[in-house]
Amino acid sequence: MSTKTDILVLGGAGVDTIVHVPELPLPYADSYMINPGIVTRAGQSGDFVALGVTALGLRTHHIDLLGDDPEGDLVRAFHRDLGIPLTEVPSVQGTKRAVNLVGPDGRRLSLYDNTRSQESDRLPDATVRALAAASRHAHVVITYPCALALPALREAGVTISTDLHNWDGVNPYHEPFALAADLVFLSTTALADPERTMRDIAARGRARIVVATAGAEGAYLLADGELTHVPAVTPPAPVVDTNGAGDAFASGFLLGWLAGENVYRCALYGAVAGAYACTVPSTRADAIGRDDLLARATDPVLTSDPAVGTARKAASAESGA
Structure with a gap:
């Protein structure tokens, strides 16, 4: 079957309610006046x-469970x-x-909200196989x-x-995803030793590449x-x-x-897309376009860190650009 989709995204469909707070962690108080307000919008990891x-x-198709609800x-x-x-696969528990x-x-x-799933929830195997057969690649959210x-x-x-997000390297829930994927993303946020976890994923699983994002410190490949x-x-x-920066990096x-x-x-x-995502308010959904990304990826003043220029030269030489 000829492919009609570049990327099949599984899972991670939902809504977020955005609440801007004066500081994090938020000290206890009876009430806060919130500005610029509270907004509910579609967009969780798979959506992003x-x-x-x-x-x-890229030609994209998304599959997940959704409720018959607002x-x-x-x-x-x-x-x-x-x-x-x-x-969409019907979910009795809701979106x-x-x-x-x-x-x-x-x-x-x-x-x-951890009440929105149950053991009986399934993405039908036949549907998944059919969509995957028409796709070049599948990105699996850990929901x-x-x-x-x-x-x-x-x-x-x-x-x-797959993206393991803030995995601590121990929680068994994440392991099936970590060990089945060819390409694994995760955050260093909860890792005591990122390199050890990355090498463990590669040694025990199928991953050819493991990427650990580290916010303002960049990423490790x-x-x-x-x-x-x-x-x-x-x-x-x-x-x-910073909401959605990791999803943008993966994209x-x-x-x-x-x-x-x-x-x-x-x-x-990934770094260019992630940096752009950090400039987008969480109350709306936006992503960098292809032309903008490619232009920024070749911009000599894109970063003040000379190591990026070195990495770019090495990449250009390797690809013959």
């Missing part, structure tokens, strides 16, 4: 990856307005939702029940990526047994919210991955 890769010109209507409208095909507390410096604290879809994806023969630091990219505007990386770029250029694409 689907948005990011679509904005970069939150599900927001998710359906999100995909309809952006032209992202969506396969996933979360509350994000956002501080003045753009940091966020997410409170996820339940996506781990149960991993065997069907493997049978379909697509490459797989493990490929072919070699660990490389990828410096952060200077955002094109003031940082207002940029996947653009390079599917284009056959070397891993260093893929990481640079």
Whole structure:
């Protein structure tokens, strides 16, 4: 079957309620006056990856469980307005939702409603196989029940990526995702020894590449047994919210991955996309476009860190650019 989709995104559809707070952690008080207000909008991890890769010109399809509720209507409208095909599987428990507390410096604290899934929830294997067979790659969000879809994806023969987010390297919930994916993203936030965890993922699983993002410190790239630091990219505007930065990084990386770029250029694409995402208020959904990303990825003043220039030269030499 000829592929009609570049990236199949599984899971991570839902809504966030954004609450701006004067500081994080938030001290106890009877009440706070919130400015610029409280906004509920569609967009969780899978939605943001689907948005990011679509904005970069990749053909995308998203599948997840959704409820017959107002939150599900927001998710359906999100995909309809952006032209992202969506396969929805009915969820009796309702659409996933979360509350994000956002501080003045753009940091966020997410409170996820864990009642929106149950053991009987499934993404139908036949549907997953059919969508995967028509796709070049699958990005699997760690929301339940996506781990149960991993065997069907493997049978379909697509490459797989996943984002473990703030995994501590110990929680067993994340392991099926970590060990089944060809490309693994995660954050260093909860890792005592990021390199050890990255190498453990590569040694025990299928991952050819492991990327650990570290916020303003950039990211760490493990490929072919070699660990490389990828410096952060200077955002094109003031940082207002870090929500979705990791999803944007993954989207940029996947653009390079599917284009056959070397891993260093893929990481640079990810860093550019992630930096842009930090300039977007969490109350709206936006992502960097392909032309803008490619232009920023070759801009000599993109960052003040000379190491990025060195990495860029090495990437250009390797790719013959």
